[in-house]
Amino acid sequence: MGIDLFMYMRSEMSLTAIIFILLAFKIFSNDEKPVVQMALVNILLLANLVLGLWATGDATLFNGMYQTNATLVLQKTVLNIGTLLVSLMAFDWLKNHKHLLEFYILLLTTLLGMDFMISSGNFLMFFLGLELSSIPLAAMVNLDLEKRKSAEGAMKMILSSAFASAITLFGISILYGTTGTLNFTQMKPLITGSELQLLAFIFIFVGFAFKLSSVPFHLWTADVYEGAPVPVTSYLSVISKGAIVFIFITVLYNLFASLQSTWTNMLYLSIVLTITVGNLFAMRQNNLKRFLAFSSIAQVGYILLGISSGSALGISSAIFFLLVYTFSNLGAFGVIAVVSAHTGKEAISDYKGFYATNPWLSWVLTICLFSLAGIPPTAGFFGKMFLLTAGAAKGNWALIIIAAMNMVISLYYYLRVVRAIFMEKNEQPIAPVKGSNTLKLALAICVVGVVVLGFAGNLFQHINTIIAK
Amino acid sequence: MNLLSYLILIPLLTAVAALVMRSAAQVKVVSLLGAFVQLGMAIYTLFSYNAERQAGNKAQMLFQNTMAWFPTLGINYHVGIDGISLAMILLTALVVVAGILVSWSITTLTKEFFFLLTLLSLGAYGFFISLDLFTLFFFLEVAVIPKFLLIGIWGSGKKEYSAMKLALMLMAGSALVLIGLLCLYYNTNVSGAHTFDLLLISQQHISITAQRFIFPLMFVGFGVFTALFPFHTWAPDGHSSAPTAASMFLAGISMKLGGYGCLRVATYLMPEAAHEYSWIIITLSTIAIIYGAFATLMQNDLKYINAYSSVSHCGFVIFGIGMLTQTAITGAVMQMVSHGLMTALFFGAIGMIYERTHTRMVAQLGGLLKTIPFIITVFVLAGLCSLGLPGLSGFVAEMTVFMGAWQRTGTFNHLATILACASIVVTAVYILRATGASVMGPIKNPEFTKFADARWNEKLASAVLLIGILVIGIAPFWLNSLISPDTQLIMDHLTKTVALH
Numbered sequence: 001m002g003i004d005l006f007m008y009m010r011s012e013m014s015l016t017a018i019i020f021i022l023l024a025f026k027i028f029s030n031d032e033k034p035v036v037q038m039a040l041v042n043i044l045l046l047a048n049l050v051l052g053l054w055a056t057g058d059a060t061l062f063n064g065m066y067q068t069n070a071t072l073v074l075q076k077t078v079l080n081i082g083t084l085l086v087s088l089m090a091f092d093w094l095k096n097h098k099h100l101l102e103f104y105i106l107l108l109t110t111l112l113g114m115d116f117m118i119s120s121g122n123f124l125m126f127f128l129g130l131e132l133s134s135i136p137l138a139a140m141v142n143l144d145l146e147k148r149k150s151a152e153g154a155m156k157m158i159l160s161s162a163f164a165s166a167i168t169l170f171g172i173s174i175l176y177g178t179t180g181t182l183n184f185t186q187m188k189p190l191i192t193g194s195e196l197q198l199l200a201f202i203f204i205f206v207g208f209a210f211k212l213s214s215v216p217f218h219l220w221t222a223d224v225y226e227g228a229p230v231p232v233t234s235y236l237s238v239i240s241k242g243a244i245v246f247i248f249i250t251v252l253y254n255l256f257a258s259l260q261s262t263w264t265n266m267l268y269l270s271i272v273l274t275i276t277v278g279n280l281f282a283m284r285q286n287n288l289k290r291f292l293a294f295s296s297i298a299q300v301g302y303i304l305l306g307i308s309s310g311s312a313l314g315i316s317s318a319i320f321f322l323l324v325y326t327f328s329n330l331g332a333f334g335v336i337a338v339v340s341a342h343t344g345k346e347a348i349s350d351y352k353g354f355y356a357t358n359p360w361l362s363w364v365l366t367i368c369l370f371s372l373a374g375i376p377p378t379a380g381f382f383g384k385m386f387l388l389t390a391g392a393a394k395g396n397w398a399l400i401i402i403a404a405m406n407m408v409i410s411l412y413y414y415l416r417v418v419r420a421i422f423m424e425k426n427e428q429p430i431a432p433v434k435g436s437n438t439l440k441l442a443l444a445i446c447v448v449g450v451v452v453l454g455f456a457g458n459l460f461q462h463i464n465t466i467i468a469k
Numbered sequence: 470m471n472l473l474s475y476l477i478l479i480p481l482l483t484a485v486a487a488l489v490m491r492s493a494a495q496v497k498v499v500s501l502l503g504a505f506v507q508l509g510m511a512i513y514t515l516f517s518y519n520a521e522r523q524a525g526n527k528a529q530m531l532f533q534n535t536m537a538w539f540p541t542l543g544i545n546y547h548v549g550i551d552g553i554s555l556a557m558i559l560l561t562a563l564v565v566v567a568g569i570l571v572s573w574s575i576t577t578l579t580k581e582f583f584f585l586l587t588l589l590s591l592g593a594y595g596f597f598i599s600l601d602l603f604t605l606f607f608f609l610e611v612a613v614i615p616k617f618l619l620i621g622i623w624g625s626g627k628k629e630y631s632a633m634k635l636a637l638m639l640m641a642g643s644a645l646v647l648i649g650l651l652c653l654y655y656n657t658n659v660s661g662a663h664t665f666d667l668l669l670i671s672q673q674h675i676s677i678t679a680q681r682f683i684f685p686l687m688f689v690g691f692g693v694f695t696a697l698f699p700f701h702t703w704a705p706d707g708h709s710s711a712p713t714a715a716s717m718f719l720a721g722i723s724m725k726l727g728g729y730g731c732l733r734v735a736t737y738l739m740p741e742a743a744h745e746y747s748w749i750i751i752t753l754s755t756i757a758i759i760y761g762a763f764a765t766l767m768q769n770d771l772k773y774i775n776a777y778s779s780v781s782h783c784g785f786v787i788f789g790i791g792m793l794t795q796t797a798i799t800g801a802v803m804q805m806v807s808h809g810l811m812t813a814l815f816f817g818a819i820g821m822i823y824e825r826t827h828t829r830m831v832a833q834l835g836g837l838l839k840t841i842p843f844i845i846t847v848f849v850l851a852g853l854c855s856l857g858l859p860g861l862s863g864f865v866a867e868m869t870v871f872m873g874a875w876q877r878t879g880t881f882n883h884l885a886t887i888l889a890c891a892s893i894v895v896t897a898v899y900i901l902r903a904t905g906a907s908v909m910g911p912i913k914n915p916e917f918t919k920f921a922d923a924r925w926n927e928k929l930a931s932a933v934l935l936i937g938i939l940v941i942g943i944a945p946f947w948l949n950s951l952i953s954p955d956t957q958l959i960m961d962h963l964t965k966t967v968a969l970h
Binding site: 313316370375376377381382385386388389392393395397400401404405407408411412415418419422423424457460461464 | 537538539540541542544603607608610611613614617618621622628629632633636637640641644645647648651652654655682
C-alpha cells in the first residue's frame, strides 16, 4: 500500500514536498540570488510536471475521500503546464520582488488545493480543496503591497470568495441533511430531485458560477484582474478557472447525473448571459487586463457550452479547449506582463504603434489573440469548434446561433487590439522591451502550443480515449 | 505523397521560406518563385487530370486522398478535385502570380506583406480542394485574417474602417456557415456516426425540414463572401482601401470562395431547399446585378467603379447557380473564372495607374493613353472584358449564364433574365465613360508626361492574366469541356433528388 499511495497521490505529494523545500529555503538561506531561487523553483515544477505524466491506474483512497483516474491525471497535467508557464513568465516581475519565495509558496499551495479538489470523492475533501485554493489566491492578488488597487482587488476577491464558499457550504449541508452522507458515490443514488435537493443543487451551482465568474456572478472579476499583478491575473484566469471547470464537470456528470435536465437548462441560461455580457463589456475596456478579464468570462461561456452537452465529447472538448486556452491566454498575458513590468503601460491605446518597436512581442500577442478569437490556423479555432460541436449535439440551435454570432462580436474587440498594434500611429510608442530569456522561452512554448495543437489530431484522440475509459 | 497535397505544401513552404529570408529582395524572389512553381503545379494537375479523364476514369473526384484528422468527430483531411475545382485552382494560381508581380514595388514591411499574401492563397487552394466540410471551413477562415491585416496595414484611405468591416462581415458569414455545418453534421448518419464528408453527405437524405433551416444559413453565409445583396457592403470599401495585390486577391480569388461554396456545399448538398428557395436567390442576385451596375454609374474613384461592378458581376454567379439549369451553372462557374481574371487585371491596371498619378479619381485623370500606352491598353482591355466584348472571357461567361437562365421556364425567371441582361447596357455606359474620361482626350496634368510605362513585372503580370482572358474568350470550349461534365453531374444529382421526393 505504502508506495502505491505515493504513486496515486504523487501530484499532491510532490507539490507538498516542493512547498516544504521552499519553506526550508526561505528559513535557512534567504540571501541567494533571485535568479538561482527561481531556477530552482522552475526545475522543481518541471519535475512535478514530468512526474505527473506517469500513468497509473484508477484508485479510490481513504474511504472514497480521494479518487484518481487517467482523466483526473490529465486534468492535473494541464494545470501543471499552466503553472510552469506562469512561473516562467513571472520572472521579469519577480526578480526584483522581495517576496519571491512567498509568491511561490502561496502559488503552489493553491495548486495543491486544486489537485485535492479535482480528486475529491467527498464534499468534505472538495470543500477543503476549494478553500485551500482560494484563500492564498487573495494573498497573491495583494502581492504588490504598495499598490492600492491590489489591496482593493484582494479585498473584493476574499469577500466574494467567502460568500461563494458559504453558499456552496449551505448547499452541501442541505444535501447532507437529505441524504445523510457526504460521499459522492453513496450520495449519487440518493439524489432524487426533491425540492430541497434542487435548492441545494442551485446553491452549489451558484457557488461554482461565482468561482467561474459566469454572469451574473462575474462582478468581482474585472476589478480583481486589474488590481492583481499580471502573473497572478494570468494564473487566476487560466489555472484557477480550469480547476473549477474540471471539478464542475465531475460534480455535474457524476454526482448530479439524475438532475441532468435541470442543470442543462441552468447552463443554457448561464451560457447565453455569460457569453453575451462578457463580450459586450469586453468591447468597452481600455485596460488590457480588464479587457482580458471580460474576454475570459466570455470564454468560460463557451466551455460551459461544451459541458452542457452532457456527453464524453463535452468533457474531452472542454479539456482540449482549456489546454489551448492555457497557451493562448498565458501567451497574451505574458506579453502584457513583460510590457507592464518594464514600462508600466497596460492600456490598449498605449499599444498603438507597438509593432514598429516590438515586432516579436506583437506577433506573439496577435497570434494568441487570434487563438482566443478562434481564428484558424491557431489551435483556438479547433478548441472552439469542438466545444460548439459538442454543444450542438442536443440540437439547441438558438443557443448555437447566439454562440456563433458572439464569436463575431468577440472578433471585433480582439481585432481592436490588433489594429492598435499594427495600424494606428502613435507619437510615443512603447519603447523596445527586452524580456528575460526565461520569459522568451515561455512565450515560445505558448506560440508553439497555439500553432501546433490544432494539427495534433492524435492529442485530441488521446484525450478522447482516456475519457472513454 | 498525393498530388493535391502539394498544392497546399508549396504555398506553405513559400510562406515559411519568405519568413526566414533576410532582405526584401530575397523575400520577393522567393514568393514569386513559389507562385510560379505553384502555377506549374496547377498546370501539371490539369494535364494529369485530363489524362485520367481520357483514360476513362469516371470517378466524380480525382486524386482523392484521405487522412484521419479527428476521428472521434469524423473529421478527415479529405481532398479531391473535379473540373470545377480545377478551374478555380488555375484561376487562383494565375491571380497569385500576377498579384505578387504587381507588388514588386512594396517597400514597407515587405516580408509580412508577402507572407500574408501567400497565406491568403494557401487558404484559397485548400478551400478548393477540400472534400471534407470541416477542412473546407478551416481554409475558408484561414483566408479572412490576412485580408484584414493586408488592408489595415498597407491600404489607403479609410483603411482601418474598411479592414474591420470586411473582417467582421466575412466572419459573420462564416459564422452562419458554421451553424449550417454543425446542423448538417448532426443530420447525417453513416452507420451510426455523423460525418463532415461532402461525398458521403451527398448520398444522404437530409430531411426537407432540416434543409429549409440549413440551406439559407449556408447560402447566405457563403453569399456574404461573394457580396450577395444586401450583404455586399464590405466589398466596395474593402476593395478600394486594399493595396493593389490585396484587391486582386480579394476580388479575383476570395469572392470566388463564396460562389464555389454556394454551389458545391449549399446547392449540391441541399437540392430540394435550393429548388424551393431559388426564387429568393434569383431575386436577390437580380437586385445585386442591377443595383451594382447603377451604383457603379455614380462612382468617381476607379477602384470603387471596379468594386461596385464586381458586386454586379458576382451577382451573375449567384444568378446562374440560382437558376438551377446545367447551362446556367456552367455559366456561373465560367463567370467565376472570367471575373476573377478580369477583375484582377482591372485592379492591377488601376494600381499601376495610381502608383504613377497618385490619384484614382476619374475627373483628375485624362490623356494617359499618350504617356503610358501599355498600362492603359491593359486597362481598356480589362474594361472591355468587363462589359462583355466578344472574344474576351466576360462575353462567353455571361452569354452562357443568360442562355442557361432562359432555359428555366416561368414568367418570373424570364423576367429576371431580361432584367439581368439589360444591366449589360448600364455596364457599357460606366465602363466606356470611365475609360474614356481617364485615358482619352488631352493630357490633364503636365506631370503625366513624366511617367515611365510599365516595368517588366507589371508587363508580366498583365500578360499572365491577359492570356487567361483571351484563351477563355477565343476557345471557350476548353474551359467548357473541363467543367461541364461536372456541372452535368451536379445537375443529375439535383434532378434525381428533387424528383425523388
